[in-house]
Amino acid sequence: MSYNLTNLAYLVTIVTFILALRYLSHPAHARRGNQIGAVGMLIAIAVTFAHKGLTSYWVIAVGMAIGGGFGAVAARKVKMTAMPQMVALFNGVGGGAAALISLAELHRILPEAGAPKVDIGLSIVLSALIGSISFAGSMIAFAKLQELIGGRPITYAGQQYVNATLFLSCIAAGVALIAGVQDEWLLWALVSGALVFGVLFVLPIGGADMPVVISLLNAFTGLAAAATGFELENNVLIVAGMLVGASGTLLTMKMGQAMNRSITNVLFGAFGQVSEQAAAVAAGEGGGTVRSVSAEDVAVMLAYARKVVFVPGYGLAVAQAQHDVRALADLLEAKGVEVSYAIHPVAGRMPGHMNVLLAEANVPYDQLKEMDEANTEFSRTDVAVVVGANDVVNPDARNNPGSPIYGMPILNVDEAQTVVVLKRSMNPGFAGIENPLFYNPKTVMLFGDAKASIVELAQDVKAV
């Protein structure tokens, strides 16, 4: 295929990607958007196969079969609850590919005198740097969400200085390369440094902030892909990579806004580092008592309520209890109880994650209340049932300036007549911070696995 024909075909791919992003931002045809994007990707791959001078078709095909096979199986098998870490994993391998391409490209051009040209050198350095950080950071994000390593922030003294030194060393190696030092090992050193930096960069960030981090790393991989496009002088890589880089950055800011956390705060704030003040306040409130009740009591409460609001959190997702909650809600509705669901923007582990899970359980769309709407309803709610949510209903976010989540918008469940908290144990939530809601005199706790508790509640409601 000629150079011009190839680029025209790539233009088709670019258009499909733009349409994909546009469609993906509207609920009605989001799925079609994704399909359009996939078609565009197929076109790009087919065109590249027809690229003039391309060799080793079979090896490429085998590589694609291995990678694609793994991707398809992993993406099919994964539970809905584990989606966030899957996104992190797929994002990471993309970044890794970009870094590898830059290594191979430098290796190819270095024997020439005067190579690399400044712009090519800059692109190689950028895609190696950003790609490696994205790869290592995403793997840590994956490990944290998969609970292979602790979700809590890991910090040590002087961490910021170590990170800064490491990052500056990488930059120094990059500058040397661009300035014309013809040594491949410089790029290897840069990649190794960036990998370590990626690990150290994400380790201190708490699990609750992981969605924002994954989104940011996603934008990073887009930038790395765009830089790769400059290396290889390839339009589709430049445009598609930059589209993701830009839209990913905007998306990251939007997610941060939904959690009322600035990006700098997420990245450098070591979320979950309970300040002295917050610890003191929590200790003061920790003296309060927790009331534990039986499922029967709660069932009676629910059956005679006028209005019940379910507040689903990650605990519900983990226990796969969304279908059982739906069944319980149906029983209550049959008894004339008004039921709705209050969805915090970051309920679950990612913005929109909970909507996906409840939609899977066929919960009617109009029963799902976004945070602002839900908060106007709690004052006339008889029973708020918190199923495995914690940080998103923590009144400290409203009242305690020393709390690490102070300022995050929350669901004001404590305005309801009674709050029932379904929880496995008194362990603090994912962010690892105390929740005074549990010590509120209005609150009763129903301990146990969320799914088991809900099923028991449903049986008891039937019996009432």
Place this chain on the structure above:
Amino acid sequence: MSHNTLLVFEVTILVLAIFLGFEVISKVPAMLHTPLMSGTNAIHGIVIVGAMLVLGLPNKGVFTWVIGFVAVVLASANVVGGFVVTDRMLEMFKKREPAKPDDGKDDAAK
């Protein structure tokens, strides 16, 4: 086309892509944040094109064979996994639509 002409052209489309990327998703509702992130994740799988070009180079040494092959494997996992995961997420949204007409009783409860 000289190298510099090409470079200016590339920088031009890069800058246009920045504005387009911001513009095209500016109105996304919160419930689509995760699927959109996942969708853009699949799109940057376009690095597969770069990986193919590297592995498809003629007269390459062992180094390029190995690096290129691993890059193709990783990028394909990104592409296929990214699109499939996004589709599974959005499938959940789609299932809801046929349920909508029988929402009458829920409206009554409002």
